[in-house]
Amino acid sequence: TAASFEFKKEDHTLGNALRYIIMKNPDVEFCGYSIPHPSEEIMTIRIQTYEGAVVDALKKGFDDLMDLCDVVADKFTAAREEFAEQQMQE
Structure with a gap:
């Protein structure tokens, strides 16, 4: 199955990241x-699946992208805190 989805006020930032994850x-x-x-x-994304609903693939893509962003944010925060501690020791 295949479908296209249109997102308003979005650009390459979301489009490329979502395409990669999907x-x-x-x-x-x-x-x-x-x-x-x-x-x-306007950003248009087209998805074609071997099996399963296309909308489920889109939802999974959003969930996976949010999980990835959470991991990146956690790692950034930990690195920033470690850096701040090192600066306090110097």
Whole structure:
């Protein structure tokens, strides 16, 4: 199955990250995004699955991307705190 989804006020930042994460799903055959015109704040993403609902692949992509962002934020916070502690010791 295949479907396209349109997101308003989004650009390459979300489009490329979401495309990358969705393509990690083994049930997904194809995922691509486009910005139809630079002056319009619209991002379109197309997903094609081998099996399963396309909307489920999109939801899983959002969940996986949020999990990845949480990991990055946690690692950044830990590194910042470690750096601050080192600065206090000097």
